[in-house]
Amino acid sequence: MMTRAYHSPTREAQTSATRRRVISAAQACFEERGYVGTTMRAIAQRAQVSVETVHQTAAKRDLLLAAFTLAVTGEDSQARLLDRPEPKAIFDDPDPVRRLRGIAAYVVRINTRVTPLWRVFEQAAAADAHVATEYADLIRRMHAEIRDALAVLAERGDLRTDRPADELADLLWLLVLPDQYFRLCEQSGWSVERYATWLAESMLHLLMGSDHHAGS
Structure with a gap:
């Protein structure tokens, strides 16, 4: 039985x-x-x-990844950010400029939380082969999420077409990394508000071109 x-x-x-x-x-x-x-x-x-x-x-290395995930999402889950309520609500905004500014603000909120742990993750990856493998997988998943996000914007006709999509994904990944928050706010003394403005304007220029800064 x-x-x-x-x-x-x-x-x-x-x-x-x-x-x-x-x-x-x-x-x-x-x-x-x-x-x-x-x-x-x-x-x-x-x-x-x-x-x-x-x-x-x-294991210790898995706790590091779990801690990073918890810091990013507030949950003990590796589900895609695009599937979570807050990012989904931002992407549902019908105004393309306001949508990108909302994404930038969301990134700012994440980076202010995760930057200390991100730096620990980088340092650990340089010294521990097992952590390096987890770190490489994290980078791969970040790239994949950015490509998915840009695909959504492209389907809506919001993404510039004069630059390769892979190049836009790489440059957007560079912009949203916690490294930029650390360099600008913690090392150069920028306020979070100044960093947030810079990030939003940089994202608009990168993804929509220089003629799309006006709007909501």
């Missing part, structure tokens, strides 16, 4: 809550101590769980 798998909603909710607590603790430790300086024991202490629970949650 086959037995039916037992599922306890309460237990699953507790497991999910513990995982999120561990990931949040890992994020804080990575940002404070760096990747090398963060130990599983430090994460356990921050999360107020046992070291065994941290190991059962994920």
Whole structure:
């Protein structure tokens, strides 16, 4: 006789809550101590769980990726950004200029949250082959999402056609990276508002051309 798998909603909710607590603790430790300086024991202490629970949650390199994903989306999921409610609402805006400004503002909100962890990720990738593999996959997925976003804009007739789509995708990826926020705001002393204006204008110029800055 086959037995039916037992599922306890309460237990699953507790497991999910513990995982999120561990990931949040890992994020804080990575940002404070760096990747090398963060130990599983430090994460356990921050999360107020046992070291065994941290190991059962994920390996250290996987906790770094999970922490980055949580910082970007607020969720423990690698679903595409384009499938999430906030970006979908922005893309539904009928005004192309306002839509691009909305995308830029969304990127700004993400970069102000994730820049410290992004830098940890880069540094860890340079020193750890396993993290380097995760980092390369993250870059690949970022490129793919940008190409998908530009395909949507192209279908609506909002994307300039005088430059190759692959080139636009590469340059947009460069613009939206947390690196630009770090260089301009944290190293050059720009305000977030100035950075946000620069990013929106740069995106409009890149994707729509110099004649499309007016509008909402």
